[in-house]
Amino acid sequence: MPVVELSYSSLQKLIGKASKKQIADSLPFLGLDIESEDKDLVRIEYSPNRPDYSTDFGIALGMQGLLGIKTGAIKLKIKKSKQYAISVKSDVTKVRPFVTGIVAKNGKIDDKTIKQLMVMQEDLHFGIGRKRKKSSIGIHDLDKIQFPLVYATSDRKYKFTPLNSTKELSIDEILKTTEVGKDYGDLLANSSKMPLILDANKKTISFPPIINAAVTTVTTKTKNLFVEVTGINKADAEDMLSVVATILQSAGFSLESVQISGAKNSSPKLAERKMIVDPLLINQTLGLNLNNSKIVSSLKKSRLDATLKGKNIVCVIPAYRFDIFGPMDLVEEVALGYGIQNLEPTMSPSQTLGQTNPISLQLKSLSQTMIGLGYLEALNSSLTSKRVLYEMANREPQTIISVRDSKSQEHTILRDSILPGLLENLSKNIHESYPQKLFETGTVFSSGNPVSEERCFSGISAHQDANFTEIKSVLQSALKTGFDIEIKTKTTEHPSFEKGHCADVVINNKTIGVIGEINSKIIENYKIRVPVVGFEISLSESILKYL
């Protein structure tokens, strides 16, 4: 979940009439987790579905609602303007087909605001923008731009001076040499056409979704902003724009519209939606008995508008709340407005009888039997390494199931046997007192479609006098006493075991595993200093077979 750093004092100013403590206590009930605090600064984790909470302006809007200082939907006031227009050329259709935008005037931009806008921009890019793929934002100094603008394409040799640079670079150079070029160049794939926004003087404003031009850089001297969003889907681009517009308006800017036309593009509406919700659904879902006016006031505290229409409630949802899909989302808004802390937990009597899964019962019983035999239970990961599974255990890999791009070298393949992990455990405990006796039950994997998952059981004993007879006796007793299963052992060979001291474990003429004295070469590999004996059997073929 994304994290943002805010200051209590600026939140207080924006919210009005709220103490620092009130704010701190209420943050979690907006769905914001306090990560850490340091005097005035507070680091907050917010949900990716609420990008408006990436700035203190957005949090202030929510908090005003929750504390009842200002409630109801936030209306965007956009002045219709013919001054600002973008015409879209059809050549962008295959590269990045949609552009939208808005103008924000007469705001006060200090360093803190710039920083917050940048954080919001990055979070929008990452979350709903899917790393700029679906949509991306450019924020510009309006006064450096001559309207009308053109959204069109050029070839890769086209040159302009990008943000944070003082010299002209070709698009190819930007993609190859700049950080953002390297990070996001893939989004434009191998297209020979590159999207560009140019102003009336043919000056480059932006190269979406990669970088803005240096000329429109926003500084603390900037008064008026132009925001453009480009993307592969019109609705997504407008969603993103609606968040930026809402935040800029609450930061004190006045908004003016931008006319967009050409190649299936049109001016953004940023309109409210209406949605109907049945109070019965709300009360049933929350386990409450709220009257309609309480529901309406709760929705308003969540900064939505609501009116009663017949027995239903009609909700008005601002454009930036595109996280609201259907009535159930409104139920949650009621719960938040009502206050989660006001919901008293209740127990409804169970209509059902609980039951442990028979497999769990058998595994537990096996575990108890092994403990009775003096064996300590071990737990190892299913994800392991070739080193442990094959190299050290002297086994030949058959078909390996690997996971892609593991961050840990010790966890790259799924185990097809439990025993090597237990040997590794002994190896890490050579300084502990002997005898060392371990067992583990767990899942092993083998390739197929679907992948086969089988429960296996392995035991191991290490001490000066460990021998075949001892381990056979243990397995025999465990299965006989615990489950009335008789085993036989038949001579076999296995790379992990000493030749002539190794047997197949057989039940009803069926081989279910292997048992024996561990090969001295392997004991050496693991740097163990005493003899080791062990076994591994399939449980699906023995104990669990009878379920």
Place this chain on the structure above:
Amino acid sequence: MSQVFHDIEKKIIISLKDNPKQTPENLEKSTGLSSDQIRRGIEWLKLKELANVDESKSSIIRLGKNGKESLQKGLPERRLLDLLKTKSKLSDLQKELGPVFGPAMGLARKNNWVETTSDNVSLKSPPSVLPGEKTLKQIGEQKLDVNQLDSDDLSGLLRRPDFVVEEILKTKQISLTDSAKSLNLDNSSGGIDVEATVPATNVARTHPLKNTIDEIREIFVTLGFSEIYGNMTQSSFWNFDALFTPQDHPARELQDTFYLDGVSAKKIATPEQIKKVSESHKKNWRYQWDINEARKMVLRTHTTCVTIKHLAETKPDEARVFSLGRVFRNEKVSYKHLVEFNQIEGVVVGKDANLRNLMGIQREFYKRIGITKIKFWPTFFPYTEPSLQTMVYNERLGKWVELFGMGIFRPEVTKPLGITKPVLAWGGGIERIAMLKYGLDDVREFYNNNLNWLRSATKCQ
């Protein structure tokens, strides 16, 4: 302190009462015990603060090879002076004395005992006893403490090669402490020291994490839930798509999820399920849903895939089920993150199931594992609405920590799968609870299989 004495201890005490300061060697002789028995006996008495052991170092001198030869034949310079009584020619002297001629001549000349002309040597007036002769005789075949010798006379010999050898000797002197001196041994029986420390016996036991897992399973069963099982390898369809996670969602990326290399599920769900789920995605998330993405096999990132599959198959009007097992996240392993850990996940299905019930079940569950200080906060999950998280108070850390997540399955999840009644769902990592129980700060401890810890871990809460 124990007043029961072993026979060995008794013999040593009695001997020391007769002869208050003895070396271990003396004690061997005086008690007739072996050196090993004496060593152990002294150790025991020392622990009981009944014996003092004073260690001292002394320097012992004996004759070396040249010293022994000089004892027989006289010091080289003495032999030179004796020869000079009959001979005076340099070459004769050299022949007679051999290799010691050089050093002997050097000393004699330096001390002005002789006079040399071109090839003759003549005697002047040497002292009757030469330096070193007294010490040589005194040591003889013995080993003597350095303090018994004339240090001036010795120092000359010490400088010469292998005339005398100095050895540092450590000696232990055993004596009784005051409390031992007043002991009356007649009171002690022939019993054993029942108060002495003994070695620990290693116990075989369930793995501590398994203990917690079993405990949690038990609680769920007693709350009326039945356990269901599912595979750890799952298609992306059940792990993500069925749970309304869009295919381009960041959580589905390689850096968070383990994808099986080159494995794609042949059969993922019924055609009806696939159709309805993909429609829900297209309508709500507005993107091109791709069945090949849904076929990609993953190591399940939560057990919710097991539950949703079960519900999609059985479509119950009423049910309480849970699934418990390993889940996987492609994260860097650290003190708080594992790539593989255990999760518990339960659902309640019923036409009247509501959020307050869900909170009630949580409260009861925590109460049964011994956690009473809890609170609920709103949160976000892609597949539940409304969604909450539980915060529990960790007394040891003195702060609130996040535990289980919960919520009601979204209609966007249930409807396409034909589930018509509300589904309350919650779940979380078991290791977090086990860490609270065993007071661990490092989650890796559970899978290290460190025998010392496995044998000794105790619950703290």
